Amino acid sequence: MARYLYSLIFYLITPFILLRLLYRxxxxxxxxxxxxxxxxxxxxxxxxxxxxxxxxxxxxxxxxxxxxxxxxxxxxxxxxxxxxxxxxxxxxxxxxxxxxxxxxxxxxxxxxxxxxxxxxxxxxxxxxxxxxxxxxxxxxxxxxxxxxxxxxxxxxxxxxxxxxxxxxxxxxxxxxxxxxxxxxxxxxxxxxxxxxxxxxxxxxxSIKFDFSIDPSLEGKSQKLREQWGVTRPVWIAASTHQGEDQPALDVHKKLLKQWPNALLIIVPRHPERFKSVYQLCSSAGYKTAKRSANDLLDETVQVLLADTMGELMLFYGAADVAFVGGSLIESGGHNPLEPAALKMPVIMGPHVFNFEAICHELSAAGGLKFVGSAELLAERVGEFFEDEVYREDVGLAASSVVEANRxxxxxxxxxxxxxxxxxxxxxxxxxx
Known part of the structure; x- marks a missing residue:
């Protein structure tokens, strides 16, 4: 009986679902x-x-x-x-x-x-x-x-x-x-x-541990780093949602004071937000390049907007530190295993209910750091920029969790x- 009532309601709201599709x-x-x-x-x-x-x-x-x-x-x-x-x-x-x-x-x-x-x-x-x-x-x-x-x-x-x-x-x-x-x-x-x-x-x-990495990825990512400048510090804000882009840009402003040539790669989760995030970066005063336009990325570029699909692993491989989005807001967080498998230190906000067990296992191993605010995010990224040995140790700890759970x-x-x-x-x- 409950399912029949559910079906009736679904039929009745179908016009509104189609209107929502039209809006999207x-x-x-x-x-x-x-x-x-x-x-x-x-x-x-x-x-x-x-x-x-x-x-x-x-x-x-x-x-x-x-x-x-x-x-x-x-x-x-x-x-x-x-x-x-x-x-x-x-x-x-x-x-x-x-x-x-x-x-x-x-x-x-x-x-x-x-x-x-x-x-x-x-x-x-x-x-x-x-x-x-x-x-x-x-x-x-x-x-x-x-x-x-x-x-x-x-x-x-x-x-x-x-x-x-x-x-x-x-x-x-x-x-x-x-x-x-x-x-x-x-x-x-x-x-x-x-x-x-x-x-x-x-x-x-979790079968999320059983993904494989394209053997050519390391070479492709290294090539990107050579274009950007191998020695410049690079961090990525991946799969960001509305409400996370501005904090990431605020964090980057703080980092630039100590590392003037630092680069932020910002990867919005949803393609429909590419344009608005670009406008946000530009209005904040950052020199911003678009991946889709193949913009020249010299050391004066401060933010790279990754406005393409299917290249997230490439950008992870070219960065030093990964912040995984959907976690500073109550969206539940996105997959931390991809950067972890690449031996990267992972940072996430407190809202990780989509990957709760995985995140806490990574954290217990020392491969993931939780932050509750943009201020703490800036501190954590700065610590990884400051200490290469610490960064590598945390990345190896993250990677070990992936390997142990296959x-x-x-x-x-x-x-x-x-x-x-x-x-x-x-x-x-x-x-x-």
Whole structure:
């Protein structure tokens, strides 16, 4: 009954969702395209025993990349279907996989759209990355006898409290999942308390530790440093949100007093903010270069605006110190493992509930430093600029955490193997 009421409300608010899409398209034109896909209207093609992987946006797509590549190697006879919800996620899928996967936007969680999508794609399993759970997608997929696996699953205390408030709809949804493969024991326990069946919950660790680094990255990053000036101190404010750019610029002003040739690389999380962040940098009086314009970056340039997509690791590799955004404001923080894997000291604000266990493990090892304000951020960056040995020690500590936690991907793949085998057995019995 609860899900029917939810579906009715979803139908009623759909016009407002479309108006929001229109508003977002005003800021980011990519949102204006491919609306019909969101209602499962798209040209279909024959797919062979497809595995459907859903990753909502850029972060989940990057995290899913090693999984998708492993599935392609493990099941070369199967098609991989990848869905996202955002244009930036879509761009990442296309950049990473091209035509080797079938990619469309995920259907809105309306019964008609979900059933239409299932009829067209006919998946043999659905793998949902992290926390992107939708009641109708889970219900109709599971009702079709298709295993639904929540992979690399995490549930923060904040989200768990939200699930408790809507337990009447969350519990049936969680119980319809074939497997919840949680990142850690705390996440697993929160899923159980929210209503998941104990037997369906397993712990694999986080597959975010299992990403690989392009062997050519070091050379490319070094080439950038040579263009900028090898000896100048460089720090990066990565994946920043509104409310973090100005503090980063204020920090840089303080740093320039002691290191006049210091360079800040600022990487806004959302492409629609590139223009406004550039204006912010310019109005603050900084000589600012744009990556997209291939501006000359001599030592007089104080800020580089990284207004391109897919180059974050390149910029991490070219910097000395990394501040990871989404953490000075209550957005939950972004992935600290990428700079950590590059042996960089990592700094984050206090709001890291999206990566809580990972951040605290990095912090306990000495590889991540928390700050609660722009003043403390300036102090920490300055300490790393001042002491190269300290900077290297903290970077090595961060890297050691990444190396020690690899292996979650193989454990997740084993769970997927099991569910696919069970599906084939059930399917074979139905045919007899």
């Amino acid at each position: 398209a005003w800021k980011a034109p990519a949102y204006a395209a491919r609306w019909l896909e969101r209602f499962a209207f798209f040209p279909s093609r024959p797919l062979n025993k497809p595995i459907w992987v859903h990753a909502v946006s850029v972060g989940e797509t990057i995290a899913a990349a090693p999984l998708i590549k492993s599935l392609q190697q493990r099941y070369p006879d199967r098609d991989i279907v990848v869905t996202t919800m955002t244009p930036t996620g879509s761009e990442r899928v296309r950049a990473l996989f091209g035509d080797s996967v079938f990619h469309v936007y995920a259907p809105y969680d309306l019964p008609g759209s979900v059933k239409r999508f299932l009829r067209k794609v006919k998946p043999e399993t659905l793998i949902i990355m992290e926390t992107e759970l939708w009641p109708n997608i889970v219900h109709y997929t599971a009702r079709s006898g298709i295993p639904v696996i929540l992979a690399n699953a995490r549930l923060s205390e904040r989200s768990a409290r939200g699930y408790q408030r809507v337990r009447f709809i969350a519990q049936p949804m969680l119980q319809a999942l074939s497997r919840i493969v949680a990142q850690n024991a705390a996440d697993a326990e929160r899923f159980k308390l929210a209503g998941a069946d104990d037997a369906s919950v397993v712990v694999s660790g 292996g979650a991907l193989e454990r997740l793949l084993n769970e997927i193997d099991y569910e696919l085998q069970e599906y084939r057995v059930r399917h074979a019995h139905r045919k007899i």
